[in-house]
Amino acid sequence: MMIWLWDVNRKILRCRDVLDTIERRVSVPALAPSSPLLKACPVKGDCQKDVPEACNISAVNTARAILSPMAESIPAAEINAAAGILLSPSATGAVSSSIAAAGNHSAVSLLSPHAGALFCYYILKLFRAEDTVIHMDKLISSKQNIQHVPESYILPPERRPGKVVIPSSKCIPVIDLHGNTNRQELVQRIMKACQEFGFFELTGHGVPEDLMHDVLKVANEFFQLPSEDKVNFYSDNTWKKCRLHSSIDYDQEKVHFWRDNLRLPCHPLEDLVEEWPNNPARFREVIGNYAIRVRELSLLLLDLIREGLGLASGYFEGDLSETHLMNFNYYPPCPDPSLTLGLPKHSDPNLITILNQGAISGLQVLKDEQWLALVPTPNAFVVNIGHTLQVISNGMLRSGDHRVVTNAYAARATIASFIHPSIDCQIQPANELIIKRCSIPLYKPFPYIEFMRNYIKDTRDGDPVLKRYELSQAQA
Numbered sequence: 058m059m060i061w062l063w064d065v066n067r068k069i070l071r072c073r074d075v076l077d078t079i080e081r082r083v084s085v086p087a088l089a090p091s092s093p094l095l096k097a098c099p100v101k102g103d104c105q106k107d108v109p110e111a112c113n114i115s116a117v118n119t120a121r122a123i124l125s126p127m128a129e130s131i132p133a134a135e136i137n138a139a140a141g142i143l144l145s146p147s148a149t150g151a152v153s154s155s156i157a158a159a160g161n162h163s164a165v166s167l168l169s170p171h172a173g174a175l176f177c178y179y180i181l182k183l184f185r186a187e188d189t190v191i192h193m194d195k196l197i198s199s200k201q202n203i204q205h206v207p208e209s210y211i212l213p214p215e216r217r218p219g220k221v222v223i224p225s226s227k228c229i230p231v232i233d234l235h236g237n238t239n240r241q242e243l244v245q246r247i248m249k250a251c252q253e254f255g256f257f258e259l260t261g262h263g264v265p266e267d268l269m270h271d272v273l274k275v276a277n278e279f280f281q282l283p284s285e286d287k288v289n290f291y292s293d294n295t296w297k298k299c300r301l302h303s304s305i306d307y308d309q310e311k312v313h314f315w316r317d318n319l320r321l322p323c324h325p326l327e328d329l330v331e332e333w334p335n336n337p338a339r340f341r342e343v344i345g346n347y348a349i350r351v352r353e354l355s356l357l358l359l360d361l362i363r364e365g366l367g368l369a370s371g372y373f374e375g376d377l378s379e380t381h382l383m384n385f386n387y388y389p390p391c392p393d394p395s396l397t398l399g400l401p402k403h404s405d406p407n408l409i410t411i412l413n414q415g416a417i418s419g420l421q422v423l424k425d426e427q428w429l430a431l432v433p434t435p436n437a438f439v440v441n442i443g444h445t446l447q448v449i450s451n452g453m454l455r456s457g458d459h460r461v462v463t464n465a466y467a468a469r470a471t472i473a474s475f476i477h478p479s480i481d482c483q484i485q486p487a488n489e490l491i492i493k494r495c496s497i498p499l500y501k502p503f504p505y506i507e508f509m510r511n512y513i514k515d516t517r518d519g520d521p522v523l524k525r526y527e528l529s530q531a532q533a
């Protein structure tokens with residue numbers, strides 16, 4: 058059962074979001090029928106009819122009594138059922154008419170703002186426990202003692218990694234950022250790696266070893282927290298930037314993947330850090346420091362690539378590299394890694410990705426139709442090019458296909474840092490490049506927002522998203 062509310066702007070809010078808002082707005086005391094705070098929040102006159110004694114007997118029981126019949130009458134598929142709760146006096150009209158429009162009777166509680174907030178709080182508390190169970194059950198890290206891979210995670214035979222042993226090797230180029238004093242040579246090496254593999258390992262990058270290590274430690278600690286400490290971040294909305302979820306698109310996909318994921322927006326940091334978890338206690342500090350360092354590093358690498366492509370100085374600055382997201386991936390041990398994948402074959406959608414994969418292997422890169430298993434190099438980053446850079450470079454650089462396999466013995470945490478264009482950008486092969494090389498564009502222009510929509514769908518279904526945007530010779 059999910060409870061939905063309307064806020065003063067008639068935006069539909071999820072239960073958790075409302076709870077958070079309320080927790081920020083009112084300090085909620087332990088509920089006691091005689092609580093002076095409850096007495097201090099009288100129910101407004103005529104609402105006694107709708108919300109009998111809401112605030113002077115146990116509000117939880119009252120909430121249950123009011124909501125139970127209503128909850129049963131709500132068709133599961135309809136989200137516009139609600140408890141009408143007033144978060145501010147000006148919401149009265151909006152809430153009442155929304156509920157009336159949605160055809161739901163009852164329970165428009167005309168409370169004073171403070172009483173409304175309190176009442177709302179207890180109603181939601183009631184349902185939060187249930188919400189926690191429903192959502193947190195989707196996380197693999199919430200499942201206890203899994204002996205077998207559940208059916209819904211078993212891939213069809215042609216998409217399974219199977220039992221084939223993929224030889225591990227140091228298979229992608231290694232680039233030492235500080236060991237290369239000659240900038241031109243460095244640019245050439247990066248370009249070659251991005252053309253041939255779409256991947257390289259980066260050493261000498263300047264991010265301190267203890268920070269590389271600490272971020273993974275804090276990430277591991279986050280995933281191991283009890284469910285109730287994480288549920289506030291859970292969301293099935295693939296567009297929500299700050300969210301905890303599992304697999305790729307859990308409610309829409311045919312088969313699930315063996316990974317939990319916390320995604321955080323990171324730029325501009327000072328505006329966003331408040332949205333991040335603050336448990337473990339060091340989370341914001343450690344991850345914040347790291348986010349700044351990897352963003353700087355990504356922009357430096359993008360600038361080297363820009364130079365290699367012969368694009369004007371500053372080409373990737375501004376909107377094109379505006380969005381910085383970090384993916385905290387968590388792959389718990391899997392009882393049979395041959396049946397499932399942590400992540401299916403995909404290329405990243407963005408410009409450039411910097412991955413801190415710790416010491417446990419799992420990442421595989423596709424080269425000449427062969428999977429190569431990467432052996433992690435201590436304190437090195439794995440860098441890869443995303444679809445957007447492939448398109449801007451008109452196919453000169455390639456986004457590297459990769460996938461993640463699971464293992465049966467140890468949980469693996471990784472942090473992937475993505476630089477994306479802002480969602481309003483139009484993406485297309487760089488004009489200067491087409492002109493300079495007298496080439497024809499290989500991709501049609503597309504709005505990044507539309508591309509991302511298709512990307513999520515195609516990745517979960519195993520389809521190549523760039524196919525949609527390729528131009529045939531005749532069209533170009």
Ligand SMILES: O=C(O)CCC(=O)C(=O)O
Pocket residue numbers: 384386400405412414419420459461471473
């Ligand atoms: O966890 C890994 O090894 C890779 C993660 C990845 O490919 C991603 O987050 O897009």
Ligand SMILES: [Fe+2]
Pocket residue numbers: 403404405459
């Ligand atoms: Fe990826």
